[in-house]
Amino acid sequence: AQRVTQPEKLLSVFKGAPVELKCNYSYSGSPELFWYVQYSRQRLQLLLRHISRESIKGFTADLNKGETSFHLKKPFAQEEDSAMYYCALSPNSGGSNYKLTFGKGTLLTVNP
Amino acid sequence: DAGVTQSPTHLIKTRGQQVTLRCSPKSGHDTVSWYQQALGQGPQFIFQYYEEEERQRGNFPDRFSGHQFPNYSSELNVNALLLGDSALYLCASAWRGRGRFSTEAFFGQGTRLTVV
Numbered sequence: 185a186q187r188v189t190q191p192e193k194l195l196s197v198f199k200g201a202p203v204e205l206k207c208n209y210s211y212s213g214s215p216e217l218f219w220y221v222q223y224s225r226q227r228l229q230l231l232l233r234h235i236s237r238e239s240i241k242g243f244t245a246d247l248n249k250g251e252t253s254f255h256l257k258k259p260f261a262q263e264e265d266s267a268m269y270y271c272a273l274s275p276n277s278g279g280s281n282y283k284l285t286f287g288k289g290t291l292l293t294v295n296p
Numbered sequence: 297d298a299g300v301t302q303s304p305t306h307l308i309k310t311r312g313q314q315v316t317l318r319c320s321p322k323s324g325h326d327t328v329s330w331y332q333q334a335l336g337q338g339p340q341f342i343f344q345y346y347e348e349e350e351r352q353r354g355n356f357p358d359r360f361s362g363h364q365f366p367n368y369s370s371e372l373n374v375n376a377l378l379l380g381d382s383a384l385y386l387c388a389s390a391w392r393g394r395g396r397f398s399t400e401a402f403f404g405q406g407t408r409l410t411v412v
Contacts, residue, residue, distance in 0.1 A: 286339045
């Protein structure tokens with residue numbers, strides 16, 4: 185069975201400070217990992233996926249198979265980054281179309 | 297393109313009743329997945345429809361059933377509602393075509409179901 189753990193329910197940082205949202209997973213195979221974001225009163229949307237190796241809105245995430253982690257990082261947080269962030273896992277490499285297992289989410293607040 | 301649209305946005309039902317939620321996928325998408333999001337939790341996968349068939353199912357009882365129509369829209373039905381079924385129900389669509397890989401899944405705004 186797969187599981188995604190986001191240990192921090194709430195995370196508060198000041199503008200300009202670095203931010204790291206933690207995500208650990210358990211899965212016996214080679215999963216695909218994602219970060220989804222939900223801004224206030226908006227729908228859930230994909231932020232980034234590990235196979236893309238992109239930086240979106242200044243965020244990056246590296247898949248560490250040894251530590252089974254996929255932490256989301258940004259060197260300088262902005263107020264507009266305040267949102268709920270969900271880490272998700274798909275057991276297939278066929279894209280986010282397949283069954284996604286989500287963590288419980290971390291609410292990030294960036295203070296001015 | 298309106299993206300993924302769900303109806304209704306809010307719904308109140310009584311324990312034991314049945315409910316039907318609807319989802320129209322993003323234009324060009326052929327696959328629909330349904331998720332249940334309880335308060336304070338992440339979305340939990342219910343099932344996925346592709347080519348009008350249920351392809352994958354999460355850990356949900358048979359009270360939860362669905363359907364996909366030829367135009368790719370989908371319905372989620374829940375019978376014999378329990379208080380614990382109160383949640384936000386999310387629909388996500390993607391394009392799968394006939395290949396193994398698919399596009400990114402786009403989510404709807406959700407239907408807030410309250411069971412009293």
